[in-house]
Amino acid sequence: MPAHIFALPVGTRVGAYEIRSVLGHGGFGITYLAHDMLLNEPVAIKEHLPSDFAGRVSGTRVQPKSPADEKDYRESLQAFLREAQLIARFEHRSLTQVKRFFEANGTAYIVQRYERGRSLSQFLASGPLSESATKQIVLHLLDALEVIHAGATLHRDIKPSNIIITPAGRAK
Numbered sequence: 001m002p003a004h005i006f007a008l009p010v011g012t013r014v015g016a017y018e019i020r021s022v023l024g025h026g027g028f029g030i031t032y033l034a035h036d037m038l039l040n041e042p043v044a045i046k047e048h049l050p051s052d053f054a055g056r057v058s059g060t061r062v063q064p065k066s067p068a069d070e071k072d073y074r075e076s077l078q079a080f081l082r083e084a085q086l087i088a089r090f091e092h093r094s095l096t097q098v099k100r101f102f103e104a105n106g107t108a109y110i111v112q113r114y115e116r117g118r119s120l121s122q123f124l125a126s127g128p129l130s131e132s133a134t135k136q137i138v139l140h141l142l143d144a145l146e147v148i149h150a151g152a153t154l155h156r157d158i159k160p161s162n163i164i165i166t167p168a169g170r171a172k
Helices: 067-087 120-125 131-150
Strands: 017-026 029-036 041-048 054-058 061-064 098-104 107-113
Touching (some): 041 067, 061 067, 067 098
Antiparallel strands (some): 017 029, 041 107
16 A cells, blocks of 8 residues: 555654554554564554644644644544543454554554454455355454444444455454
Protein backbone atom coordinates (compact mmCIF):
# COMPACT_ATOMS: atom_id res chain seq x y z
CA MET A 1 0.00 0.00 0.00
CA PRO A 2 1.38 3.42 -0.86
CA ALA A 3 2.40 5.70 1.97
CA HIS A 4 0.00 8.30 3.30
CA ILE A 5 0.85 12.00 2.99
CA PHE A 6 0.79 12.32 6.81
CA ALA A 7 2.53 8.99 7.54
CA LEU A 8 5.48 8.90 9.87
CA PRO A 9 8.72 8.38 7.96
CA VAL A 10 10.40 4.98 8.06
CA GLY A 11 12.83 4.91 10.97
CA THR A 12 10.80 7.26 13.17
CA ARG A 13 10.66 6.16 16.80
CA VAL A 14 7.47 6.42 18.79
CA GLY A 15 8.21 5.28 22.31
CA ALA A 16 9.93 1.89 22.12
CA TYR A 17 8.77 1.31 18.54
CA GLU A 18 10.47 2.04 15.22
CA ILE A 19 8.27 2.59 12.16
CA ARG A 20 9.12 0.24 9.28
CA SER A 21 6.29 0.80 6.75
CA VAL A 22 2.65 1.78 6.26
CA LEU A 23 0.27 -1.19 6.35
CA GLY A 24 -2.90 0.77 5.65
CA HIS A 25 -4.88 3.90 6.30
CA GLY A 26 -8.44 5.09 6.58
CA GLY A 27 -10.46 8.06 7.65
CA PHE A 28 -9.43 7.83 11.30
CA GLY A 29 -5.78 6.91 11.13
CA ILE A 30 -2.76 5.13 9.78
CA THR A 31 -1.59 1.62 10.60
CA TYR A 32 2.13 0.88 10.53
CA LEU A 33 4.37 -2.14 10.65
CA ALA A 34 6.82 -1.29 13.41
CA HIS A 35 9.57 -2.98 15.38
CA ASP A 36 9.30 -3.31 19.15
CA MET A 37 12.82 -2.37 20.24
CA LEU A 38 12.39 -3.91 23.71
CA LEU A 39 10.91 -7.27 22.72
CA ASN A 40 12.69 -7.42 19.34
CA GLU A 41 9.56 -8.34 17.41
CA PRO A 42 7.29 -6.85 14.76
CA VAL A 43 4.09 -5.10 15.86
CA ALA A 44 1.25 -3.26 14.17
CA ILE A 45 0.64 0.27 15.42
CA LYS A 46 -2.56 2.20 14.76
CA GLU A 47 -2.09 5.96 14.96
CA HIS A 48 -5.10 8.16 15.62
CA LEU A 49 -5.07 10.71 12.80
CA PRO A 50 -8.60 11.56 11.64
CA SER A 51 -8.04 13.20 8.26
CA ASP A 52 -11.28 15.20 8.36
CA PHE A 53 -10.11 17.39 11.21
CA ALA A 54 -6.43 16.74 12.02
CA GLY A 55 -3.05 16.53 10.38
CA ARG A 56 0.63 16.14 11.08
CA VAL A 57 2.05 19.60 11.63
CA SER A 58 5.75 18.89 12.08
CA GLY A 59 7.83 15.82 12.65
CA THR A 60 5.65 13.49 14.69
CA ARG A 61 3.18 16.04 16.12
CA VAL A 62 -0.54 15.73 15.27
CA GLN A 63 -3.06 18.48 15.93
CA PRO A 64 -6.51 19.66 14.84
CA LYS A 65 -6.57 21.51 11.51
CA SER A 66 -8.24 24.55 13.07
CA PRO A 67 -9.63 25.78 16.41
CA ALA A 68 -13.10 24.82 15.10
CA ASP A 69 -11.88 21.20 14.79
CA GLU A 70 -10.52 21.01 18.36
CA LYS A 71 -13.69 19.60 19.96
CA ASP A 72 -14.20 16.92 17.29
CA TYR A 73 -10.53 15.96 17.48
CA ARG A 74 -10.54 15.62 21.29
CA GLU A 75 -13.76 13.57 21.20
CA SER A 76 -12.37 11.25 18.53
CA LEU A 77 -9.12 10.87 20.49
CA GLN A 78 -11.02 9.89 23.64
CA ALA A 79 -13.16 7.44 21.63
CA PHE A 80 -9.97 5.92 20.14
CA LEU A 81 -8.51 5.40 23.63
CA ARG A 82 -11.79 3.93 24.94
CA GLU A 83 -11.83 1.52 21.99
CA ALA A 84 -8.25 0.47 22.72
CA GLN A 85 -9.10 -0.17 26.36
CA LEU A 86 -12.18 -2.12 25.37
CA ILE A 87 -10.57 -4.38 22.77
CA ALA A 88 -7.58 -5.04 25.03
CA ARG A 89 -9.98 -7.01 27.30
CA PHE A 90 -10.66 -9.66 24.69
CA GLU A 91 -8.53 -12.71 24.07
CA HIS A 92 -9.30 -15.18 21.33
CA ARG A 93 -7.20 -16.92 18.68
CA SER A 94 -9.14 -15.10 15.94
CA LEU A 95 -8.74 -11.65 17.51
CA THR A 96 -5.56 -9.64 17.15
CA GLN A 97 -4.08 -9.04 20.59
CA VAL A 98 -3.72 -5.48 21.87
CA LYS A 99 -0.34 -5.24 23.56
CA ARG A 100 -0.47 -1.62 24.68
CA PHE A 101 -1.96 1.80 23.98
CA PHE A 102 -0.63 5.23 24.84
CA GLU A 103 -0.74 8.95 24.09
CA ALA A 104 2.20 10.80 22.55
CA ASN A 105 2.84 13.52 19.96
CA GLY A 106 -0.61 15.09 20.48
CA THR A 107 -2.33 11.86 19.46
CA ALA A 108 -2.68 8.21 20.54
CA TYR A 109 -1.43 4.82 19.41
CA ILE A 110 -2.66 1.24 19.73
CA VAL A 111 0.08 -1.40 19.60
CA GLN A 112 -1.14 -4.80 18.44
CA ARG A 113 0.42 -8.11 17.65
CA TYR A 114 1.48 -8.11 14.02
CA GLU A 115 -0.43 -10.79 12.14
CA ARG A 116 1.42 -12.18 9.16
CA GLY A 117 -0.73 -13.02 6.19
CA ARG A 118 -2.89 -11.40 3.55
CA SER A 119 -6.12 -9.51 3.88
CA LEU A 120 -9.33 -11.13 2.77
CA SER A 121 -9.52 -8.32 0.17
CA GLN A 122 -6.27 -9.57 -1.34
CA PHE A 123 -7.56 -13.14 -1.45
CA LEU A 124 -10.82 -12.04 -3.09
CA ALA A 125 -8.92 -10.05 -5.73
CA SER A 126 -7.54 -13.37 -6.97
CA GLY A 127 -11.03 -14.73 -7.56
CA PRO A 128 -13.83 -16.32 -5.59
CA LEU A 129 -13.04 -18.50 -2.59
CA SER A 130 -14.05 -22.12 -2.45
CA GLU A 131 -17.04 -23.06 -0.33
CA SER A 132 -14.81 -24.79 2.24
CA ALA A 133 -12.46 -21.77 2.52
CA THR A 134 -15.42 -19.43 2.90
CA LYS A 135 -16.95 -21.65 5.56
CA GLN A 136 -13.67 -21.82 7.50
CA ILE A 137 -13.26 -18.02 7.44
CA VAL A 138 -16.86 -17.40 8.50
CA LEU A 139 -16.61 -19.93 11.35
CA HIS A 140 -13.42 -18.30 12.67
CA LEU A 141 -15.05 -14.87 12.56
CA LEU A 142 -18.29 -16.03 14.17
CA ASP A 143 -16.33 -17.72 16.94
CA ALA A 144 -14.47 -14.45 17.65
CA LEU A 145 -17.67 -12.40 17.43
CA GLU A 146 -19.29 -14.67 19.99
CA VAL A 147 -16.57 -13.64 22.48
CA ILE A 148 -16.98 -9.97 21.64
CA HIS A 149 -20.77 -10.09 21.88
CA ALA A 150 -20.58 -11.97 25.19
CA GLY A 151 -18.64 -8.93 26.43
CA ALA A 152 -21.60 -6.70 25.49
CA THR A 153 -19.62 -5.19 22.61
CA LEU A 154 -20.25 -4.81 18.88
CA HIS A 155 -17.54 -4.87 16.23
CA ARG A 156 -18.52 -2.13 13.80
CA ASP A 157 -15.77 -2.37 11.22
CA ILE A 158 -15.83 -5.89 9.81
CA LYS A 159 -14.77 -5.76 6.18
CA PRO A 160 -12.46 -7.77 3.92
CA SER A 161 -9.56 -5.31 4.28
CA ASN A 162 -9.69 -5.69 8.09
CA ILE A 163 -9.64 -9.49 8.06
CA ILE A 164 -6.22 -11.12 7.90
CA ILE A 165 -5.83 -14.71 6.76
CA THR A 166 -2.70 -16.11 8.39
CA PRO A 167 -0.37 -18.54 6.58
CA ALA A 168 -1.98 -21.31 8.69
CA GLY A 169 -5.41 -20.34 7.30
CA ARG A 170 -6.81 -18.68 10.45
CA ALA A 171 -9.01 -15.64 9.90
CA LYS A 172 -8.26 -12.77 12.29
